[in-house]
Amino acid sequence: MRIIDEAVLEDLALGAAVLGTGGGGDPYIGKLMARQAIRDYGPVELYTLDELDDDDLVVPTAMMGAPTVMVEKMPNGDDIVNAFQSVGKYIGKPIKATMSIEAGGLNSVVPIYCAARLGVPMVDCDGMGRAFPELQMVTHTIHGISSTPFAMSDERGNTVLMETISNLWTETFARSVTVNMGAMAMIALYAATAAQLREAAIPGTITLAEEIGKTVRRARLEEAEPVETIRRSVGGFRIFKGKIGDVQRRTEAGFAKGDAFIDGIDEYAGQRLQLSFQNEHLAARIDGEFRVTVPDLLAVLDVDTGEPITTEGLRYGFRVAIIAIPCAEKWRSPKGLELVGPAYFGYDTDYVPVEETYKPQA
Amino acid sequence: MRIGIDVGGTNTDAVLMDGAAVLSATKTPTTANVSEGIATALRRVIADSGIDTAAIDGVMIGTTHFTNAVVERKHLTPTACIRLGLPATVCLPPMVDWPDDLREIVGGNAHLAHGGHEFDGREISAYQPEEVRAIAGKIRDAGLTAVAISSVFSPVNATFEEQSAEIVREVIPGANITLSSEIGRIGLLERENAAIMNSCLRQLAARTVDGFKAALDELAIDAPFYISQNDGTLMNADFAKEYPVLTFASGPTNSMRGAAFLSGLKDAIVVDVGGTTTDIGVLQHGFPRVAALAVDIGGVRTNFRMPDTYSIGLGGGSIISPHPLKVGPQSVGYELTEKALVFGGDILTATDVIVAGGSEDIGDKSAVADLNAEMVAAAQARIMEMIAIAVDRMKTSATPVPVIVVGGGSILVTGAIEGASEIIKPQHFPVANAIGAAIAQVGGECDRIFSLAELSREQALEQAKAEASERAFNAGAAAASIEIVDVEEVPLAYLPGNATRIMVKAVGDLLGG
Secondary structure, eight states: EEEHHHHHHHHHHHHHHHHHHTOOOOHHHHHHOOOOOHHHOOOOOEEGGGSSSSSEEOOOEEEEEEEHHHHOOOOOOOOHHHHHHHHHHHSSSOOEEOEEEOOOSSSGGGHHHHHHHOOOOOOEEEEEEOOOOOTTTSSSTTTEEEEEOOEEEOSSOOEEEOSSHEEEEEEEHHHHHHTTTTTTEEOOOOOOEHHHHHHHHHETTTHHHHHHHHHHHHHHHOOOOHHHHHHHHOOOOEEEEEEEEEEEEEEEEEEEEEEEEEEEEGGGOOOOEEEEEESEEEEEEEEEEEEEETEEEEEEEETTOBBOOOTOOOOOTOOOEEEEEEGGGGGGGGHHHHHHSTTTOOOOSSSEEEEHOOOOOO | OEEEEESSSSSSEEEEEEEEEEEEEEEEEESSSSHHHHHHHHHHHHHHHHOOGOOEEEEEEEEOOHHHHHHHSSOOOOOOEEEETTTTTTOTTTTSSSSSSHHHHHOOOEEEEEEEOTTTTTTTTTOOOHHHHHHHHHHHHHOOOOEEEEEETTTTTOOOHHHHHHHHHSSSSSSSSEEEEHHHGGHHHHHHHHHHHHHHHHHHHHHHHHHHHHHHHHOOOOOOOEEETTSSBBEHHHHHOOOOOTTTTHHHHHHHHHHHHHOOOEEEEEEESSSSSSEEEEETTTEEEEBOOOEEETTEEEOOOOBOOOEOOOOTTTTETTTTTTTEEOOOGGHHHHGGGGGTTTBBHHHHHHHHHTTTTOSSSGGGGTTTTTHHHHEEEEEHHHHHHHHHHHOOOSSSSEEEEESTTTGGGOOTTTTTEEEEOOGGGHHHHHHHHHHHHHEEEEEEEETTTTOOHHHHHHHHHHHHHHHHTTTBBOOOGOOEEEEEEEEEOOSSTTTEEEEEEEEEEEETT
16 A cells, blocks of 8 residues: 555656547646645555455546536536445445546546545556546456446536446447536446456556656656656657658547648658547557557657647647557457457557567667 | 837837837836836937927837736735636635645635536526625625636636626625636636736736836827737737736737737748747747647746747857767856857857857957867757757748747857748847837637537637627727637537637727827
């Protein structure tokens, strides 16, 4: 067990932006909520999965909806507590802890608010090891853990509880209810025991995010090469360095999609990388050939500062370094690839793990 | 004729302009009482040109005074905040993200009430006038008269803010009230922060603007005067008393506008080379391109539209180490005239390299005569490469664009810049800020989320343009001169009904200016 205090929170939010692979929502509001709760109610205990008893029940908490709305209509705070407690009430057993369902972006820090307010611990794991756009896209789904009983609460005190036949249906219904609630809701879902999570969750991701954040912060202070430092800290691969040329965007079914074309510089001169995104960076083609795709992570970083660049932030003239990070092993199973592989997002290619395409880099 | 004045932290600059001609220009130290420095500068430009003060049509003043007040925590009036949005937003009350010292000075008097809207215009909860009245009573009893009012999604619907203001005025006669919808954009905390800072600054603004007026009266100038805003447009003196917060960051904007004017270009890259850093900005339709990111003022996050500038550690004082070749980011800064080789010092700077290269003759040329010619050439090439990369980073497409070079360190630009169609080094570049103030127009903005399920894209754009034009008119623009200078559409993820954020900016010439 260790403690999440304000200093840890800062690093965690910074690292979560790298794991957000260009999406996942701006952690700023989530970080403020968590910070305020830590100030008001004290720091949060972070347990590893091994420190829990087999039967301990863990319920992840998160925010669902439009990041644009969250910066305007901030949550009440009771809403997230209501969602969390409703799931416990429905199951009829005490809940031991909460966790993050998505270590990349905003939802890495949202559960800290809930944990601080209720004095429950948080568990050092998540269901993605990155950010993904839909709620069935978690390793829990691979292992047959249901997203229901699913609770979503608004600031008015409304809570909607669901039982569904599949996690995809939960996504479908939840999307509609979110709109009724004002395009934003606080949710609690994927209740599971510690024993189940040892199989199904991705362990250590909160610590990983914190370590990445710490690395970036130190590299900036020391003016060391932040990009290389980040790459080494995540065990990633250099795949490209270049200048963003054309950026094409379109909106389809509520998702912001598009492609950025990046012209190589230095050792990549003469090559062209096509970066495809849908809320997150999803696939990279070099000179027309797929080199890295989901579920592996693509981090687009400012060449000088190592600052992660979001899909909205891609702009002509930026000089970027692209690193690929191997995804959690669970995503590489047939079931995992069915959920979040290149085919699900409409890319006509087979998934090849990044470390098979690229040689190990020191 | 117009007079432009830039009141900076160190210098107060003034220019007298007749149409496009600069008749006289001056630089004087900024005084503790800002008006004295302004009076001195005015006296000089008028005396230098010998004109009759009756010929002056307008005086335009750009000032960092209000920004500095927040940064230095001086002259701030304790201010209460009422936010309408219950039961939402409770977990992050007003001023939650402020530095502790500033929150204490401002009083930390924050209240939440029912009201607010959803993104699509529905009410979050019913507005309760009696609740607001009770809060206003508490604020009055605390001895406060300055109040900021915010409401969730007030850029979409500001009714609740307006109704609350009426009640506060009834309870606290003469209250100084700022509505968040009058100042900021989507982003509740940032918009609310700006509204609170605005009410905090109003007493100071009234004193300062009256001081400006007194300085003009002293010189028998009875022309109207205006203050520059952060977007490069003007507000009249009365409006400036009401909205001092809108002057934040007007300095860099004026400098870029001045560069545009001096060069005669509306679309270009501006490279401002100083002693330690070089700032690169983009002119679009004669205005600086604005940054998309949040900006901190004195530790408080706001969403003002600041010029999008990119800074690199390169200037006239940049220190050069020859083996291996490294230019900056360390700099001798303001000590250039003591430490550089050509000024008898012992540090190799970018200025020394330029003099050694033969394109400039500054200080003692013999002090750099022995420098290795290859190293000098390599350093000059490196400087140009740094500028070229920074310029390219700020461009929006690969098409070559003109580059305007201003600032004291502009001697560093010695050759062609890759991607630049031409390089212009205009006259009068040291007073570009004051010129930017002198030539400013007035403007208005619209920034809202439209649902394109109900409106066609064209209708939404028309509506946004009409709103922006109306605001420009209200700010004092001559109706016939109003034009739309910027349109930005951002489709929003996860929102139904093809929700799109549309930002439009309109500007026009000053009525009678």
